[in-house]
Amino acid sequence: MPATVLVVDDDVAIRRLLRNTLERAGYAVVEAMNAQAALAAAGACDAVLLDLGLPDRDGLSLIPLLRRAGDTVVLVVSAREATAEKVAALDLGADDYVTKPFDSDELLARLRVALRHRGGAVPGGIVRRGDLAIDLDRRTVTRAGAEVHLTRKEHDVLALLARHIGRVLTHEKILAAAWTGEEEARVEYLRIVIRNLRQKLEAPAPIGSVIANELGVGYRLRAGDPRQM
Incomplete structure (x- = not known):
């Protein structure tokens, strides 16, 4: 139907x-x-x-x-x-x-x-986008089979975007989820993490932007084949 x-x-x-x-x-x-x-x-x-x-x-x-x-x-x-x-x-x-x-x-x-993704956030498992694989349970990321080394904060932000792949998450939602406890949550820190993620996930040969910036609103992990972006 x-x-x-x-x-x-x-x-x-x-x-x-x-x-x-x-x-x-x-x-x-x-x-x-x-x-x-x-x-x-x-x-x-x-x-x-x-x-x-x-x-x-x-x-x-x-x-x-x-x-x-x-x-x-x-x-x-x-x-x-x-x-x-x-x-x-x-x-x-x-x-x-x-x-x-x-x-x-x-x-x-x-x-x-x-x-x-009508069912809501992805609870676990592996989220794939082109040759990028994000294992939400093991907290590992590979690109074309090679492991991508991320900091804890980079993992936190990427995993959050991956659980809601294709959906826009506002700056406030990302900061509230990834900056907890006594940590200071500032948009400037989030921008640095996103910049580092883009460099690591798209290098050495960028094949389309992995993380989309909704100007002034937030970010989303693009869904689909990056070669068609």
Whole structure:
């Protein structure tokens, strides 16, 4: 059975565009023009593409309600570009945030990633991306079969991203999870760790960025074959 996607937007043209895009990709599509209709339909859908500017209530307030309605993927598709809006949506439980105007292929790719990981964080095992293998249980990382030596903090951050591969994690979430106890948690320290990880994971021959930077928001470990990035 194809996945069912609920498109929530009060703009008829946007709903039509998304319906055509999704149906060509093989999805079943349900439409809602306001929050009330969205909440009524969400329980029967696998994913929601949610606009924030709805006529009856702000879309941000819908995100926790949609998450409670079931094991539903929530992708915000909004013209709001402010970093604070993106961070708020992700902190409320959105799986991803795409700004309008959007590239249809990128939107479909992000939807596929979110649906693959609908069950939540990866509990353990090995996360693979191209020739990179991250063993979450043994805390080891190999690239093309050769071990990559990481510091404890680099392991902590990479493992966190790997458990949520394809999803954006805000700076605050990463800092809260990886900097604990008496350690000082600062974004500058996180940036240094990310820079070191990129150097180690992409050297000596970079084959596509492993860790994506969502400017001003956070980071995500890219899913898929890096040779196609």
